[in-house]
Amino acid sequence: MKTDNHTNDFYIREISAKETYAVRHPVLREGRPIEDCQFTDDELETTIHLGLYVDEKLIGIATFLKNCNMQFSEEKQYQLRGMAILKTFQGQQFGEHLLRYGEHLLKEKHIARIWFNARETAVRFYQKNEYQTVGQPFEIDKVGTHYVMTKVL
């Protein structure tokens, strides 16, 4: 696994919901119809889609939705969904850069907490980025075991 991305030029910008499909489909909905890439509230004005580009190619995505989890007391919460890096670009810290960028953006909007349902296989990635699991694992149909994870910004 490559761990050094210093030679890779990249940038992050806001993108549309539809643009995320180029990464959502192969990474998060592999072998499923393209319609399965659509998330509820994708098109809301409060929803933020971020894209990470390497050599002008979209290789990473993350979606932040205004959505409160009643387990948490903060009034201003956002949910992270659809965080993914194209397979050949994984393990090169692009995910970390994208996540940090999103956190910074939400902090500027005075959002107090981020939470999400993390795939079991991604838990270590989020823990490395100072997120904590809350409660017991649970199953999401067709996707697998998940944990609620969260961080106070």
Ligand SMILES: CC(C)(COP(=O)(O)OP(=O)(O)OC[C@H]1O[C@@H](n2cnc3c(N)ncnc32)[C@H](O)[C@@H]1OP(=O)(O)O)[C@@H](O)C(=O)NCCC(=O)NCCS
């Ligand atoms: C999880 C994911 C977004 C992380 O992005 P990334 O750019 O690969 O991660 P980074 O390079 O910033 O961080 C690497 C760390 O993430 C963890 N990790 C999780 N899945 C990994 C993967 N498939 N490849 C490499 N590292 C992975 C490792 O713990 C790694 O730490 P290490 O270097 O100490 O082993 C990305 O691997 C991915 O898209 N995975 C498949 C889709 C997915 O599970 N999305 C999350 C849904 S909740």
